[in-house]
Amino acid sequence: DTAVSQTPKYLVTQMGNDKSIKCEQNLGHDTMYWYKQDSKKFLKIMFSYNNKELIINETVPNRFSPKSPDKAHLNLHINSLELGDSAVYFCASSQDPGQGGGEQFFGPGTRLTVL
Amino acid sequence: AQKVTQAQTEISVVEKEDVTLDCVYETRDTTYYLFWYKQPPSGELVFLIRRNSFDEQNEISGRYSWNFQKSTSSFNFTITASQVVDSAVYFCALSRNTNAGKSTFGDGTTLTVKP
Numbered sequence: 001d002t003a004v005s006q007t008p009k010y011l012v013t014q015m016g017n018d019k020s021i022k023c024e025q026n027l028g029h030d031t032m033y034w035y036k037q038d039s040k041k042f043l044k045i046m047f048s049y050n051n052k053e054l055i056i057n058e059t060v061p062n063r064f065s066p067k068s069p070d071k072a073h074l075n076l077h078i079n080s081l082e083l084g085d086s087a088v089y090f091c092a093s094s095q096d097p098g099q100g101g102g103e104q105f106f107g108p109g110t111r112l113t114v115l
Numbered sequence: 116a117q118k119v120t121q122a123q124t125e126i127s128v129v130e131k132e133d134v135t136l137d138c139v140y141e142t143r144d145t146t147y148y149l150f151w152y153k154q155p156p157s158g159e160l161v162f163l164i165r166r167n168s169f170d171e172q173n174e175i176s177g178r179y180s181w182n183f184q185k186s187t188s189s190f191n192f193t194i195t196a197s198q199v200v201d202s203a204v205y206f207c208a209l210s211r212n213t214n215a216g217k218s219t220f221g222d223g224t225t226l227t228v229k230p
Contacts, residue, residue, distance in 0.1 A: 033218075041154070041204050043220045056217045090160060102148045102210050104218065106160035 003027050006091050006107035013081055014115055021076045021110045023091030031055075032074040033104065034066060035090040043090075049074055078112075086114045117142045119209050121221035128197050129229050136192040136224045138207030144168075146212040149183065149190045154223070155203040166190060197228045 004025045013019055025032060033056075034046040047066040048056035054066065063079045074091060091107040118141040128134045140149065151163040164174060166183050174181045178195045194201050204225050210218040 041223050041225070043206060043223070045217055045220075048217060058217075088158070092160075103150055103162045103165045104152075104160075104208075105162065106152075109158055109160075 004091060004093055004105050004107040006089075006110050008110060009108060010111050010113075012113045012115065015081055015083060017081050018077070018079045019081060019112070020078070021089055021091075021112075023074045023076070023107055025072055025091075025093040025105070025107075027093055027095075027105060029093040029095045029105075030071065031094050031096070032068065032071075033092040033094075034074065034076050035092065035106075037088045037090060037109070039087070047074075047076075081112075081114045083114050086112055088112070117144075117147075117209050117211070117217075117219040119207050119219050119221035121205075121207055121224050123224045124222070125225045125227070127227045127229065130199060131196050132228075133193060133195050134197050134226065134228075136194075136205050136207075136226065138190045138192065138221060140188050140190065140207070140209045142209060142211075144211055148210040148212070150208040150210065150218070151181065151190075151192050152206045152208065152220075153203045154206065155200075160206075163192075194226075197226075199228050199230055202226060202228045 007022050031050045033048045036044050046060045049068040052068045065077045068074045088109045088111050090109050092104040094104045120139045147168045149166045153161045180193045182191045204223045206223045207221040208218050
């Protein structure tokens with residue numbers, strides 16, 4: 001059983017298009033995240049949701065909009081895609097450290113290529 | 116503000132050598148968590164270890180060991196008798212005591228183990 005799943009795994013699209021990436025976790029975790037990993041492998045957090053509420057919103061263009069319909073899902077919608085958006089996007093989830101968690105479990109990543 | 120520094124960008128060793136990956140962190144919190152993650156060439160991010168700020172005991176798991184020293188704000192990772200399969204990017208991360216605070220990742224160390 002996959003713990004954190006993302007779809008699609010690969011996404012190739014033209015500049016200016018709108019696309020979505022979906023994420024689901026079946027671990028019962030309270031918190032979910034979106035990260036962007038660039039070509040140099042730097043991992044940058046974009047958003048974090050705790051129990052469907054946005055708790056972290058880093059300096060990300062407002063073309064990126066996360067949506068959490070329930071605790072197990074966190075989707076990422078990107079409008080007007082630009083060349084610089086090409087990267088690998090990782091979804092992750094974790095339990096609260098105070099509840100014995102804290103470590104993050106990552107999805108397989110979505111490789112987005114904007115042409 | 117939290118910060119994680121992995122000063123070694125790339126390390127190359129020959130199989131069976133021991134190698135230590137350095138991680139230095141900064142935080143004003145008294146309670147915090149430290150993590151190591153591995154990202155092999157296949158791209159997935161895998162959790163390796165979690166350590167809370169009150170537990171300075173070293174940990175050993177097979178060929179892997181971790182040395183946590185609050186006095187130097189370091190959480191170093193040693194691989195003994197390295198193998199080609201250890202080749203990966205390794206990330207050190209720091210988290211506050213609650214998911215309301217974000218996790219901060221270092222820039223990663225790329226380890227290459229040559230046969």
